Amino acid sequence: MSETSVYNALGGGAVADTLLWRKCYSGVILLIGSTLMWVLFEKAGYNFLAFLTNASLLLAFILFFWAKSASLLNRPLPPIPDLDISEETVIAVADEARVWVNSALATLHEIAVDGNLKTLFSAMFGLWLISYIGSFFNFLTLIYIGVLLSLSVPFLYERFQSQVDEKLIVVHKNMSIVFKKVDLILQKISMSQKKQKKTE
Numbered sequence: 001m002s003e004t005s006v007y008n009a010l011g012g013g014a015v016a017d018t019l020l021w022r023k024c025y026s027g028v029i030l031l032i033g034s035t036l037m038w039v040l041f042e043k044a045g046y047n048f049l050a051f052l053t054n055a056s057l058l059l060a061f062i063l064f065f066w067a068k069s070a071s072l073l074n075r076p077l078p079p080i081p082d083l084d085i086s087e088e089t090v091i092a093v094a095d096e097a098r099v100w101v102n103s104a105l106a107t108l109h110e111i112a113v114d115g116n117l118k119t120l121f122s123a124m125f126g127l128w129l130i131s132y133i134g135s136f137f138n139f140l141t142l143i144y145i146g147v148l149l150s151l152s153v154p155f156l157y158e159r160f161q162s163q164v165d166e167k168l169i170v171v172h173k174n175m176s177i178v179f180k181k182v183d184l185i186l187q188k189i190s191m192s193q194k195k196q197k198k199t200e
Contacts, residue, residue, distance in 0.1 A: 031148075117190050
């Protein structure tokens, strides 16, 4: 079995370098920044909107006085880039959002129109799992846990890929047997429902 590169699976580039700790500087910045934000908002009880407005106010104040002092002292102006979002970026984001929305609508169609029990139970299980996990944490803590997992799981998987893959193959075989049995039960239930509709 050929092992795929974790670096290529993550898309390569700066994101993969950060998640696999190949550029320790960016990984450390992400870890420290997310930890500070979590402590600030979760433990210190600081309000996100208040933080955003105060940070923007401070930034505007600094930039204003930098620009005024630069004109008086013949110094360069603040290095503010052109803050324009390109049309290509907007189209790419809209295309990605369209794929997700269409997938959700297709799932809804399978449940509501086609009466697909397998899709219904899959959606119910997924939503229940999200709700169950969400009952233990608030949204900010869940995001912070996601950041910690994204900085640790790819790194550890790359180190122990062959051992993890062996275990995952065994789990996949067992889960496919279970899912086949569940699928057969759901097919029998849907066939009995169709027979009942025909007899009525």
